[in-house]
Structure formats: C-alpha cells, structure tokens
Amino acid sequence: MQADPPSHQVDELELAAGLARIRTMMRMFDVPRDLSITALSTLANLERLGPRRLTELAVIEGVTQPAMTQLVSKLEHQALAERRPDPEDGRVVLVSITQHGRDELARRRAAQAKRLAELVAELPEADRAAIAAALPALDRLTSRALGGGA
Template sequence: MSRSISGSETGSADGSTRSADAVQGLLSSLLRHAPRDMSLTSLAALSTLNRTGPRRITDLAMVEGITQPSATTLVTTLERAGFVERRSDPDDRRVVLVAITASGSDYLRARRRVSTEVFARLVDELTADERSALAAAIPALRRLRELDEEQRDPGPNRTGV
C-alpha cells in the first residue's frame, strides 16, 4: 500500500525526494552550460568506454539503455570522429570490441574541464557554510555515482574506475 507524503512530513522518503530533486535540478542547469557538439547518449557511451575499457557493441548498448542498431550507429559516428576504434578481441578473433582512442579521452577531459570550471564559479559564489556543506556531501555524491554505475553495468567489464 502506498501513501502520499505531505510537505509537512520530514521522513527519509521526503528527504530523499528533496535531495534527488535538488541534484536533478543542478544537473539540468549544468547541462545547459555544456557544449552541444555531441549528444548526451554519445557522450555517455564515450565515458563508459573511457571508464571500463573496450567493450562489445551489445554490452555498450545494454549499459547505455539503447538498442544494438542504435549503438552500432553511435559507434560508427564516434569512429568517424576519431573518438573510438574497433578492435579484435584477443580472446576471440571473431568478436569486435570498441575502444576509446587518445582523441576520445582528450575530448572527454576537455568537456569535463569546461563543466568543472562552470561549476567551480558557481561554488565560489556560495557562503563558507554552504561550501562546507557541499564538501561534506562529496562522499555521498560519489557513492551515488557508484551505485548508478553498478546498477547500469553489473557485468564483468566493469572496473569500478
């Protein structure tokens, strides 16, 4: 049986919802500042490859929540841009793996640097107490990212990096 949580209640569900809403709103704001030269799906796939290493297209599609044909198209686009390359699997020469290139890694670092700079300017405008509260939340924010990665990609290619 579910029940509605009123605004006057201060239970953990209400706190979780308020926290999630605040983080979601912040992420949406920050995304508006990001360069628009690549789709979020392409960026997410590139980040996955950077974090986990070479993968089969079918694995990449599963992790990113897209169809295999869409993943194939996405990989072809990233390959033409020089951000990924296809390689033979050393364990099974019939299998093709997709790996990020040095250019792809450089691109991700540059994107992150721009986003970090935008966010850092906003953080600089906070009061000392607000900056301290944000710093105290860093371990929880990192853990949320880990939990998301574990849920999206529980497979053997996951390195936890």
C-alpha cells in the same frame, strides 16, 4: 504535530529531483553541443570501464543495438572511439575510446569544472562546506549505481 525526520533520512523524490537538476545544469555547461548526451555517456563509460561489446554498450546506455551501432560509427568518424577485434575471441568486436576521445572528455570536463567553480564561489561558505562534505557520499552512491560496490 509531526516531528521532523532525523537529519540522516533522505527524501528520495527530493534527491532524485535535485540530482536531475544537477544533471541539467552540467549539460548546460557542455558547449558546444555537438555530441549527444548518449554519445558523451558512452565515451565516459568506455573510459571508465574499458573496451566493451556493442551489445553491452547498448544495454548500459538504454538504447537499441542498431542505435548504438550508429552512434559508435559516428564516434569512429570523429576519431573519438574505435572498434577492434577482441584479443581473446577474434570473432568479437570491442569498442574502445581513443586518445582523442579521452582528450575531448578532459577538455569538456575542464570547461564544466571552470564554470561550476565560478558558481560555487558565489555561494556562502556554509553551502560550499556542505557540498564538499557531500562529495564522498555522492561518489559512493554513484559507484554503487554503476556497479562498483561500496
């Protein structure tokens, strides 16, 4: 008979699958779907990281530079992002999020949070407590993955 693993061990495959399901759930909450996942991720990264070069954004998002150039053009057309010369090197162009882009992300997050709160309220208290207890660890995990240390 095999002993149960200690409670602090994590099944990496189970964790990856669970987080993928959460990503899918959160994407389902994003209505309207007028912006792609990559567009929303790019805006969120610009908000979190500050202005970035197109080449850096392409690497972060895992797309080609031409694809990122096209995406940034669409975001500019919607006034969600803008290109400006780098103040330290005028030959370099940086992409930054606009206030309208910040407002749009905030609006979408608020709608997602409202729907998520409705679902969480339907869970038993023990599940709500487990989710709340996991949040700091998940924050540290994502911070590490996104280069924030921890």
